[in-house]
Amino acid sequence: MDMEDKIRPRHSSSLIYYVLLVLTAAAVGIYVFVKKPPIDIQVVNAVVYAFIFYGLFKIADYFFNTLYIEKAKIAVPKLIHDIVTAIIYSVALFAILKIQFGIDLTPIITTSAVFSMVIGLALQDTLTNLIAGVVLHIENPFRINDWVRIKDTDGKVVEINWRTTKLLTRENDYLVIPNGNIIKDTILSVNYPSTEQIMSLFVGVDYDTPPNKVKQVIESVCLKTYTEKMPPPEVRLVKYNDSSIEYEIRVWINDYGLKHHIANIIMTKLWYAFKRENIRIPFPIRDVYCHPVNTVDSNGEFEQKYSAIKRIEFFSVFTEDVQREIASLLAQKHYGRGESIFEEGDEGDSFYVIRRGRVSVTVAGNEVAVLKRGDFFGEISLFTGGIRTASVTAKEDALILVLNKEGFSKVIMDNPSAVESISSIITRREIENEQLAQKISAQALSEEQLNAQFASKKSKMFNKIKAFFNLS
Incomplete structure (x- = not known):
């Protein structure tokens, strides 16, 4: 659940109800203190009328919103609703006081300069925010759920009421800003005119x-x-x-x-x-240290590459010197967790050996294997330039040794006799993978059928490799 779903902001109308209740109590108290009338049925009637009116108004308000506003899908600003509610309650208050007690507050409110001054000074900030709220609703510079920047603060608008605007910041803080302050500052709405x-x-x-x-x-x-x-x-x-x-x-x-x-x-x-890609991000250098080249580490790194190459069956057909030459052609590439190494259907001519980490192999979106250190993949593309038949993604940070056609071409050119053996190895692996994928047992075919199938596929693979490397 998001933080904004947990927030239950208090409606500003509750403040209006509280103020009206206090004013009613104060008016009745002043009248009782000045007139000193006997407590009679008028007081009881006034209280009863107030509660009846309150209940009827809440029922009418609920059904009006449910049956008309929501069905008609009309967006009524909360500020307008609160202002109309305050006016209706004020009219009801004046009516009850006049009918039950004969008290008419209208002339007092409209003619008393002292009262007006006191109310004006006391409500100066409130009235400023109220007017600013009306302006915001009229201009509509932002709406609920819009992202805005107000006075260097980014936040998502969760409520706009008669006095304040409330934002949910990136830190999940609930920020309440008076409307008067908002109209004085620059407002940046990132959702207008488009959400992009x-x-x-x-x-x-x-x-x-x-x-x-x-x-x-x-x-x-x-x-x-x-x-x-x-x-x-x-x-x-x-x-x-x-x-x-x-x-x-x-x-x-x-x-x-x-x-x-x-x-x-x-x-x-x-x-x-x-x-x-060997692209360097420079950083400020304060001191320069000259270190001798650590030939032990360099030789150790090369030996690890050579060790990885000589264990792979495809390269076992070459002499040790050629295997070392191939090891020198290997480039190291870093992949972060979740990064794609290549996608199913991609073109490519590179072969990969895992030096550190693990990778996931998926076909049609389904994981079929998880490869770890020492495992390899991509041999068909290296030898034939074939389309990738699976997607490979790093499951964790991985260091991969990569051999591509550009470097490997010279090795093949210098050792054309190796193509025959490589074709046999790749063909055998290809048949085994097909049988595994189709759950076909090798015993289901006769030896003659297996030999014929092997010979046919090997011939095609041999021709593909020769064509890919332009061998005569």
Whole structure:
């Protein structure tokens, strides 16, 4: 349940009822004190008439709102309702006093300068807020559930009454602002004339990265983050700073309340995207330390890559030297939890090995596998450029080793004889996956049928690999 659903603001009409009750009691008390009449049936009648009128009015008000206003779908401002209620109660009060006690307050109220001055001074702020409330209802600069900014404060409008406007802030604080203060300040309504707004974010990138590449990466992250049908995001180069180029990211959103949430997701995913693309976010440097290159760590990192490669069956057909060459081609890419590595139906030519973390494999929206450290995926696309048959998403922060066609082509060109063995391995895995998916037992087919199926698929795979790498 949202905080605004828990709020039960007190109606301003209760204050009106309280004031009228006090005025009635005061008027009767003054009359009794001055006239000193014997307590008779008039007092009882006045009280009875007051309660009867109150009950009848509440019943009539309820049925009028239920049977007419709500059915006709007419939006009656609460302020207007309160003002009409106050007028009706005032007329009823004057009528009861005049009929039962012969007291006519109208001449006193309209002719007494002292009374008018006292009331005017006492109600100065209240009247100011009341008039300001009327102005707000007439101009209608914002409505209930609109997001507004008043005096550097963002909030969602939850109530507008005769004296105050009440906001629910982003921190779930209940802010009550007198209407008189609102009309003196600048009001920013983000829901008018449309609920769609532009959110601007800023990020600095080093001078070594071409602006077009930066814009492409940022736009890709924004499009994958917010999938509402909105105008496409816009990235602008706005300033050359001392140590960075500053970019403005302009993203359309249709719920201002989610502004900080969406900004958090975009800026988080940008860090991972920049890390994968070797785009550096510079920061101020106060001291410079020169560290020698730690060759042990570098060699250790390479050995881990080599260890991951030699355990994979596809690459076991190569010599150790070639396997080390392949390991040197591996690029490390960081993916944040929830980030998509690729989608089902995407084109691609990259192969992936998980070095740290876990990823989820889904087909048609259903999770079919969870891969962990040492597992690999994407081999069909690497060897044939085939369309991705599944979607892969990081279940947690993951470090992935990536090998693409551009780097692997030279290895294949230099070792064309390996294509035959690779075709056999991939074909066998493909048949096993098909049998698993269709729940077909290998014993259901004869050995002759299995051999024929294998030979046919292997031949097709062999030709695909040769065509993909332009081998004669």
